[in-house]
Amino acid sequence: MSKAFPQVLDEELFEGRKMKQAEAATEWSCNATCINTLKRFRFKSSDIYGYLLGRSSDIDDIPIAFAVAASAAYPVGFAPLELDVEAREFRDLYGTGTQKPENPAKLYLTDGGVYDNLGSESMLKSPVPLLMLDASGASQPLWDNSHMSKLELANRTLAVGLDQVVYLRRRLLFEVKQHQQLILGRGLGKIIEYWRERGTRGMNMEQLLQVEQLCAALRTDMDGFHDVEIEYLMWLGAVKIDYALRLLLPGNEQLQQSKMPELPDYDAGFATAVLERGGKMSIFKPLHHDLHLN
Template sequence: MSIESDSNREQISEPFSEPFSERASTLQDGIALCLSGGGYRAMLFHVGALLRLNELGILKQIDLISSVSGGSITAGVLGMNWSKLAFDCHGRATGMERLLVEPIMRLASTTIDRRAILLGLSFRASVSVRIARCYRSLFGQSTLQDLPDESIAPRFVINATSVQTGSLVRMSRSYLADYRVGLIHHPDVLLSQAVGASSAFPPFLSPATIELNPEDFDPGTAGDLFCPPFNQRMVLTDGGVYDNLGLETAWKNYSTVLVSDGGGKMQPHERPAANWAFHSKRILDVIDNQVRSLRKRQLLDSYRSCQREGTYWGIGSNTHNERLPDALPAPDDLTVAIAATPTRLKKLPESHQQRIINWGYAASDAAIRSRVSERVADDSPPPRFPYAIGLG
């Protein structure tokens, strides 16, 4: 959330350069919201941010919600239920507790990764298939076509990474696309499957697969890999492997970019595991940490140089840096403890879930009111946290 000054730091004017995307020739004067990965921790942190964005009247103004991994769970639930929200004349929705908070907290009260891994190793069904089945408790038989009409609501883009092409795969109501293969209009992929692919973190939860019909592709979008098996089956891994903040589509199209980052801070290990599985995970954590740091640096540089408007808040942020006298209290020792929540799809006590939601609420409030207050209809400070437990 704070923006450190460093005159010697390299400035990167165009951090994202993938050839195929729905890239606009000029930036749209709209708002994009990016929801990062980070397991249940990020999923709940984003819930708190969305609650505050709704109170500030910004949620209704958002044109695009781009998500990866744990952020895609939250985005998927919000998108599936968007049409059921009732917005008042101030752009504030009622029903957020019932339609977003309660289903997310129910999921966070269940461990799904350990059981999926054990069953996936023991039986023929893959781990990712088991995870997708668990997500059906949230999404049922809803598909990408159950996301809201993009002419009157935000476009929800769920991102995954292709293990085959190394590219970002975007899944929305309008399209499913890999620029090296092509684009399918109005895909009927199950939301549980799309979110499962977006959150298929390697090595244990990856890969996920989506079966395709080559005849469904728009011939005018065929890429250099429009051929079997690429146009018959997508083999996917966590969206955060390619873009762990969900920035790609947002950056290329919108003038205002808001980023909610629930990714944890990598901790030092004196004796890293030597077995291949856990050592591989540690290596992936190192890579993720470096890529996340680079993306964040590029994003903050774009704010400084006025290439983009917007703001960033993270689970590791320090709201004291915003110099907002009426910010909700967020002592460093308490926020550091929340940020240390493991990146898992593992049951969390209700009290801890509430703390994470409260922190997402407070962090987003401080960032929005100090950096993009012109977008806010009423910038009055929140009187309290959503939950009385606060951050402690």
């Protein structure tokens, strides 16, 4: 699967584009975890960088699909992806020196969340105010394990460490950038109260909370996402960013008067059924593609 993953991404989404073609007005950084150094390894449109390795601008041959696949190579499901660096020149942060003789010929890269699930490492020392949208799903207590497979039990063991990465990162960000950040995680409670104060119309608040809980529980597996799942996840992200900007920029009249993101146009019962089934993990078969709106 690790070999097929970047190939599928390249064919279906990125159409052969390389990292240097990912240049945009907003800087884009794609994070992985380097098994060799046990630290973060990141891709940008200008270069690649790893702790103890240095920075290299020799990236002409690296596809965007490879960077995305390495960043999303969830342990157990995917083996680490291999990046050949033998012929790449690495320099230190100050642009001096060449590749260290101890640098390996190959790097093994796995999911960026193993080291930093919030992608916050590069921002810790930045003086720029930070707005972070935390989409990490928290593992829930398990009381009935009668139907747990050995794979699911192993995944829960792994989840303990991954959850701790998120919790400790949140605490670190708060302490380091206490007055410069706004972290938006799970919980629409404050957002709903904010809307109520402004006379929100036509929104079922209980339904909104249920939708958010269902979206937070969506599985991570090889099953394709339903359009309902995609649109509701995008809506939740838009809602939280909209809320954050209104709080951070209270004097922006155009922003304060603008409309809030509208719910996706689906029948509520149908959308709930899709999202509920989307929370069930399936490694080898789709669970919800038989759901259609008549």
